[in-house]
Amino acid sequence: MNTQNKYNVIMKFGGSCLSQPEDFSQIKQILTSYFKKESKPTTIIVVVSALKGVTDLLIELTHLASTGCDHQVIARIKKIEEIHEQFIDNLFEESLKVTNSAKGELQGILHDLSTVLEEVAEFGIVPYFIDYIMSFGEKLCATLVNLFLSQENFSSKVFFGEDLIITNSEYNKAVPDLEHTRARIIQKIVPLLDNNWNHQILVITGFIGRNEIGYTTTLGRGGSDFTATIIARMLHDAQKFENGRIILWKDVPGVLSGNPEYIQAPHLISRLNYTEAKEIAVLGAKILHPKCISIIENQQIPIELRAFRQPESSEFTLISSSKVSLPIKGIEIDANAYLIILESPFLFHEMAFMQELFSFCNHNKLQLSLLQQSYSQNRLLISTIDIDMKEKLKKFQKNGHIPEEWLQIYAQPAGIITIITDQKHQAEIIAKIGKILQHSGISAHGILQDYQGITVSVVVPRINVTEIANAINLSYSLGNHQNQNLNNQDQKSNNSTIPQQNEKKEEII
Template sequence: MKFGGTSVGDASCITRAAKIIVNAAKEFRCVAVVSAMSGVTNRLIEAADHARAGNAGEAAAILESLRKQHETALSSLVRQEEERQPIRQRLQEVLSEGRRLCEGTALLRELTPRTLDAVSSLGERLSAPLVAAAVKDTGAASEAIEASGLIVTDAFHGGAEPQMEATREKSQKRLGPLLENGIVPVVTGFIGATTHGQLTTLGRGGSDFSATILGAALDADEVIIWTDVDGVLTADPRLVQAARTIPEVSYREAAELAYFGAKVLHPKTLNPVVQAAIPVWIRNSFAPERRGTKITPEGRSIGGGVKALTAIRDVTLISVGGPGIVGLPDVVGRTFSTTADVRANVLLISQSSSQNDICFIVAAADAQRTVEALRKEFAQDLAHHNVEHITVDPNIAIVAVVGENMRGIPGIAGKTFSALGREGVNLIAIAQGSSESNISFVIEEQDVKTALTTTHREFGLDSPQS
């Protein structure tokens, strides 16, 4: 079971999570994976940024406010002072480490990826002892465990990849005896370590990933991700009022939705469990009586083909083109090898058969360096007008229409685009993979709400899925 930041956001949330864990532990051998309390990781990164700018005092003030926040939670969760003392000691050690890291950063005015990993991991290391204490207080034996002793990763700081064989060996050796003895391990999410013991993180939102890595390593029956929504929804409820929970989706559908910005899952979450076909649940810790969404290898057909919609904003459309590029060899290859060199993640590609224009979309954060690299690569071609333009449009969004069974149903694209046409939504580019489990289209950012509401209604997603 994994509990996200809002599910362990304060003492009352932690108490609620502890009850869910203790109830499960009565029936199953259960491992809990926890995020930092909500907002804490952002505050830690803020402290690291202050330290990089030389403001050691500002960084220390943030750490002090975090100490008070966790101390307040500890006072509510553990009634006996003598039981609080060892936990307080542990929290102090973690915060002292944070202070040393920030002082060193302020002195050098340099924040390395390795140091940023160490600072941003402190939140999970503070929350795990609190959750373990609450579980103990609610009636099950429990122990806080740091995942740096379980999850072995490569050395890529800020987004490390797990090494599953070594992780399986360490996790079974460390957690197996606890589970045999009825002790619930409460493991820090988001964190791993290299084979040399150097701490790494799995990327923002990586606690989901931690849960499925450990689920696969321990041959779990299922993984439950407890969050603050009722499961995977047909659309973002902030944009589409009629959005509903989907009872069951396939791995592929969930992965498409995660990739295209649905906040409910970290994009890499499902990778570890696919081979073992372990089901993953998304459930609401604030309403544990609700069933949530089950993610399985096959999902479940709902007849209509389209299961859900999602939109990504904060993206930029880049076009490379002009009539001159038709005869130019390898424009496509040069465009995407240049984009890969600057580590920009391409979210969508669309090209006309005449090859006059290649357009693709990257995250807004990657746009500037991508365009600079392309202008450098095509400098000669631009000078001779073989390539006429490299243009940028930041005021756009991608909407993805997702469903596993779309491939066998004719007319889904037609239905989508005629509905959008009726509402006056202008399509800038369209892309559909050969798997046909998703049709993506690019529109102006201001039209996102209209596009989602219209498409949601067009495919009957307003009515409950059984």
């Protein structure tokens, strides 16, 4: 057994890194560069998504097959075949043998796809069929990546996710069974690590697993990232990932401090701890799903988010256990919220109002972002992104315990600005927001802080959300934030560059 091996990196390449044949050469360069840094035999685990656009075609195929559109099904299968053949012809043009082998594997996988589509046409769409059909994108891509790396003289082996990751039966959003997955990883992956005397690559399909009876499942949004972190966790549990790290290659260099659609010139966040990263992910950052962080947080396995087109860049986001105290780590904006105001002269708590409201929201699947009750308890503010709230609240007003004529419900467009900070700076942030609002002549509907001291949220009229968010960001972006004191700014509202517009509440019921 080779006890000198290092099993310290898992790389994930998503669809944005797999959009053209030239991207395979970029993957080769990244792997070669990493191996050159290692003098001892090293294993790199490469997790791949489907080629860009293929998953969408597979979803279309499923629905077309269920409606009996045979000619459109054939056309979509042909399109998937053409996409992969284009890669094959480009990648293996110097070897007819490898080209024929790759096309043979392609035809075999497409034959299996056609077979299950016939079952969809006969029996209709069931959750298992959807997950199984979507898995073909990753299988096709992993097969091509493995063939390419082998042709380029890498020692490479491919695994499909069903062989490694065992999940429950929640199709399209499966949760890993850690005990059985750990056993699979120890059985199938660890021996390859322990007995490796040269650099090697293990290519694994992202996004897919299987339940206990063998049916294919998928891991939902961020599924390929999740696959990478699941494998890292399992290897760590098996004591085979000492000082290990995960590199998620993206089309951007990492997490930005805000959405460029709303925040002017957001900066790259170079360091986040696990709690901060999860909070940013929960609030809407699409670059990483919070479940990918939760599974490796206690093991303190670092995650690097790096730009695929600039692999040697020093600018990237590192998520780890280290803490960097900054007033603002990020600003997340929900510019399409609605503020719902409920007023009644009857005290809500005496009428079991809150229990009734939550039960109603749960039954009608209403999404509540924030909820704030006035001190007198006769006024309730609800922030929501549900565009159907108006019609649903009509039922609540008509059928609730409080007589309809004694409950007034108003609504108006709103925006929610959430600042990711820390306990040290939370009070400072709240004071800063108050000064910005005073300076701009805008009234906030509510300012809330979470119990962990991680976030501060402010609800403002929708028309003002961009101005307020940028004012908050600007107050900490120019030089030393401690010198950015709004007391030194011109307090004359007539000279303010931020629009002084307050929206009146609009009675909707």
